[in-house]
Amino acid sequence: xxxxxxxxxxxxxxxxxxxxxxxxxxxxxxxxxxxxxxxxxxxxxxxxxxxxxxxxxxxxxxxxxxxxxxxxxxxxxxxxxxxxxxxxxxxxxxxxxxxxxxxxxxxxxxxxxxxxxxxxxxxxxxxxxxxxxxxxxxxxxxxxxxxxxxxxxxxxxxxxxxxxxxxxxxxxxxxxxxxxxxxxxxxxxxxxxxxxxxxxxxxxxxxxxxxxxxxxxxxxxxxxxxxxxxxxxxxxxxxxxxxxxxxxxxxxxxxxxxxxxxxxxxxxxxxxxxxxxxxxxxxxxxxxxxxxxxxxxxxxxxxxxxxxxxxxxxxxxxxxxxxxxxxxxxxxxxxxxxxxxxxxxxxxxxxxxxxxxxxxxxxxxxxxxxxxxxxxxxxxxxxxxxxxxxxxxxxxxxxxxxxxxxxxxxxxxxxxxxxxxxxxxxxxxxxxxxxxxxxxxxxxxxxxxxxxxxxxxxxxxxxxxxxxxxxxxxxxxxxxxx
Amino acid sequence: xxxxxxxxxxxxxxxxxxxxxxxxxxxxxxxxxxxxxxxxxxxxxxxxxxxxxxxxxxxxxxxxxxxxxxxxxxxxxxxxxxxxxxxxxxxxxxxxxxxxxxxxxxxxxxxxxxxxxxxxxxxxxxxxxxxxxxxxxxxxxxxxxxxxxxxxxxxxxxxxxxxxxxxxxxxxxxxxxxxxxxxxxxxxxxxxxxxxxxxxxxxxxxxxxxxxxxxxxxxxxxxxxxxxxxxxxxxxxxxxxxxxxxxxxxxxxxxxxxxxxxxxxxxxxxxxxxxxxxxxxxxxxxxxxxxxxxxxxxxxxxxxxxxxxxxxxxxxxxxxxxxxxxxxxxxxxxxxxxxxxxxxxxxxxxxxxxxxxxxxxxxxxxxxxxxxxxxxxxxxxxxxxxxxxxxxxxxxxxxxxxxxxxxxxxxxxxxxxxxxxxxxxxxxxxxxxxxxxxxxxxxxxxxxxxxxxxxx
Numbered sequence: 001x002x003x004x005x006x007x008x009x010x011x012x013x014x015x016x017x018x019x020x021x022x023x024x025x026x027x028x029x030x031x032x033x034x035x036x037x038x039x040x041x042x043x044x045x046x047x048x049x050x051x052x053x054x055x056x057x058x059x060x061x062x063x064x065x066x067x068x069x070x071x072x073x074x075x076x077x078x079x080x081x082x083x084x085x086x087x088x089x090x091x092x093x094x095x096x097x098x099x100x101x102x103x104x105x106x107x108x109x110x111x112x113x114x115x116x117x118x119x120x121x122x123x124x125x126x127x128x129x130x131x132x133x134x135x136x137x138x139x140x141x142x143x144x145x146x147x148x149x150x151x152x153x154x155x156x157x158x159x160x161x162x163x164x165x166x167x168x169x170x171x172x173x174x175x176x177x178x179x180x181x182x183x184x185x186x187x188x189x190x191x192x193x194x195x196x197x198x199x200x201x202x203x204x205x206x207x208x209x210x211x212x213x214x215x216x217x218x219x220x221x222x223x224x225x226x227x228x229x230x231x232x233x234x235x236x237x238x239x240x241x242x243x244x245x246x247x248x249x250x251x252x253x254x255x256x257x258x259x260x261x262x263x264x265x266x267x268x269x270x271x272x273x274x275x276x277x278x279x280x281x282x283x284x285x286x287x288x289x290x291x292x293x294x295x296x297x298x299x300x301x302x303x304x305x306x307x308x309x310x311x312x313x314x315x316x317x318x319x320x321x322x323x324x325x326x327x328x329x330x331x332x333x334x335x336x337x338x339x340x341x342x343x344x345x346x347x348x349x350x351x352x353x354x355x356x357x358x359x360x361x362x363x364x365x366x367x368x369x370x371x372x373x374x375x376x377x378x379x380x381x382x383x384x385x386x387x388x389x390x391x392x393x394x395x396x397x398x399x400x401x402x403x404x405x406x407x408x409x410x411x412x413x414x415x416x417x418x419x420x421x422x423x424x425x426x427x428x429x430x431x432x433x434x435x436x437x438x439x440x441x442x443x444x445x446x447x448x449x450x451x452x453x454x455x456x457x458x459x460x461x462x463x464x465x466x467x468x469x470x471x472x473x474x475x476x477x478x479x480x481x482x
Numbered sequence: 483x484x485x486x487x488x489x490x491x492x493x494x495x496x497x498x499x500x501x502x503x504x505x506x507x508x509x510x511x512x513x514x515x516x517x518x519x520x521x522x523x524x525x526x527x528x529x530x531x532x533x534x535x536x537x538x539x540x541x542x543x544x545x546x547x548x549x550x551x552x553x554x555x556x557x558x559x560x561x562x563x564x565x566x567x568x569x570x571x572x573x574x575x576x577x578x579x580x581x582x583x584x585x586x587x588x589x590x591x592x593x594x595x596x597x598x599x600x601x602x603x604x605x606x607x608x609x610x611x612x613x614x615x616x617x618x619x620x621x622x623x624x625x626x627x628x629x630x631x632x633x634x635x636x637x638x639x640x641x642x643x644x645x646x647x648x649x650x651x652x653x654x655x656x657x658x659x660x661x662x663x664x665x666x667x668x669x670x671x672x673x674x675x676x677x678x679x680x681x682x683x684x685x686x687x688x689x690x691x692x693x694x695x696x697x698x699x700x701x702x703x704x705x706x707x708x709x710x711x712x713x714x715x716x717x718x719x720x721x722x723x724x725x726x727x728x729x730x731x732x733x734x735x736x737x738x739x740x741x742x743x744x745x746x747x748x749x750x751x752x753x754x755x756x757x758x759x760x761x762x763x764x765x766x767x768x769x770x771x772x773x774x775x776x777x778x779x780x781x782x783x784x785x786x787x788x789x790x791x792x793x794x795x796x797x798x799x800x801x802x803x804x805x806x807x808x809x810x811x812x813x814x815x816x817x818x819x820x821x822x823x824x825x826x827x828x829x830x831x832x833x834x835x836x837x838x839x840x841x842x843x844x845x846x847x848x849x850x851x852x853x854x855x856x857x858x859x860x861x862x863x864x865x866x867x868x869x870x871x872x873x874x875x876x877x878x879x880x881x882x883x884x885x886x887x888x889x890x891x892x893x894x895x896x897x898x899x900x901x902x903x904x905x906x907x908x909x910x911x912x913x914x915x916x917x918x919x920x921x922x923x924x925x926x927x928x929x930x931x932x933x934x935x936x937x938x
Contacts, residue, residue, distance in 0.1 A: 007533075007536060011507075011533065011535065198493075199492075199493035199494075199496035199497050200496060202493075202497055202500060203496060203497040203498070203499055203500060206497075206499050206500055206503070207499060210499075228893070231892040231893065232738075232892050232893050232896045232898075233742070233892075233898065233899040234892055234898030234899050234900055234901075236898070236900060237742070237898065237899035237900050414899065455498055455499055455502060458499060459499070459502050459503065459506060462503065463506070466535075466539065467539050467542065467543075470535075470536050470539035470540055470543075471539065471540060471543040
């Protein structure tokens, strides 16, 4: 049920929760949100819910101390970092060395929300420490607890409903350019606004949810088939063209899975009255890798920038210092995604690429912008391959198939013309993926979303997604098909 | 209150998609309700676990649309669950004798052909089958009384028609058999005729819902369907030409055997989409003639299309998490009987399910070698050493704990492309050369003699 594309969530949890939420008077909605989130989380993770509750209480208590604005604030913040960071690192290590089940569901995400909460209290971005139920609802809210986005407290929580309106603040600079399509949330896209449930928000939230659902179920899950097929065949037995197809298949699979998931999360958030949280801003249209990561998993990148890179001094400390700060940020980014060596390599390769772009070829990229786009199209899929394959021996074999002249890794059992066979099966998915990477397409779509033909299309997409879910492995009631 | 409702209605005008969604869901469910008990099976149905909407969606996937509940209810019954029950019914105590009659009838036909002098190896095998049927009836206790009587009559007629064809041929056949190094004559099936079921380490995780108690008896009612005549053959090495008249049936693992090996002379019926013993007869599946592209065919079409010398069956992995071993066994048995009926001359090879990797077996309560081994053990009892054989490739693919070797698989279930040749090579060590198939020409007469031998 903890997967938004799961039918139990769509047809049971969500409608029931929404009705309860809407009939509850505004001042009690955070309590309902907290309770609903507990139910949601307990279904997916009946044991580690204790840990989530512990952190909820502990971080709220520490936040109260930080909120007092005394001299001890820094000490309390340090304690918060130590506690949250320590358990996060500890669980990651335990999940790698002892058992994978020791990494609680969504830990990386809710810990980051808690840390941002403490830091924002310390810096006064959150002006005074909130009531327990507000903080608890923020930490645990079900649309974000498993896979983000890492929303800030001030996005929909800052002013207590019925309380004094808190004006916007600087932290919202973390939103990327054109982060919120002008009309996504209608008139309510005011920074620091209070949370308000309204018809437009519900309708737009549902539209976001359906778009996200169909991207995940109809695109990502299906193109994943190709990627999985390669590991089943064994990387040593795939042709070089198929290896490249696989790299792009994984690239699209990851993008539409995560973007789709973020859209669903943002959609549910909007139905609850929160502002749209944009986690992806057309990264594949970026002119270089630096800005790719400004537009990819926006809330995580912004977190690292606001709470790590800038506190370290950012790019203001000279070239050497900047490079060191980037190194640190990308090392931690790699480790955050997973503790195995391939994630570290992934982070460091990106660090190298970004340094290369920033300092070596900066002028060249400026003169010939297509070179920067080429960087994105060529290097990003290769970095995803590193991201995707934890076993370094297997990774080496895969790169041997991508670049057969570098490493000889060919084994028996290769089907001649294998890529033709898979291209015939998957070309519509590749085509749709490529089209959806063009920003103008989704902007056009969003602009015309209220058109009757669009309504029919969205309805069809919804039922197609449900149909596919009902007949696939993600349907909890059925078994996988081999 | 009135104001709130007014506000609600005004809000609803601005949420057309929400409204459409709710209405369409209600319509779908309303459309499906009349199908309950008809096109939607409601035996052991739990709406909490399997909502109607989901059942409906799954049935659409099988090609059954909700509105079919309204049109021609009787026709639906024929094709739907009732039909399935019919198939099950064929294996009650009456059913087994029914099948036996059918089989001996078919054998009788081929005996006539043999009597009129058609001298083909396949006809000779018919003769063997007929002999087998006769023998079973003679031993006869296991077969239902009514069935035995009918069969006796049939067999007697057949023998009467052909027995006078001479002792010389009988002697020739016996000689040919004795010169076949894999031939054994025995009253009971010798232990070495079929492969032993390869065991595996039990990690104690297997879900009990998918197992049957250890003392479950599987082979009690196989007598009478698969008959015995005293002739057995041991496995022997063969080459690819042996597989030229073979039909290779299986799930995605078998699809890999087709895709990644040099075993290209055989015909394949192999699905990547979850072929199991439960959907075996319902699914359109990739059918590959040697050297040709896939065509979608159902099993019925394939069996009616041409006759095969050998039929290999590899199923089971998709239904590890469905039903008990006993249920699996029963469906498997039903499949064998139906194939046997359609292809009376074929040697059938039950391929024991390939085990899964340690990584999977030691963490999953479904993909567990404990379940795999129990199920292999159950279907192995269906082998009779005459025309149905159990072969177990795990002896060449697994480690000492009975787990599929880790460096042979990416997902723990399928072999790497580069490893499939091992499966192919294994099959080539498990050929059965019946004397009839080995000998040319005169063997057909031998078939008829065989029957009289069984009579005497």
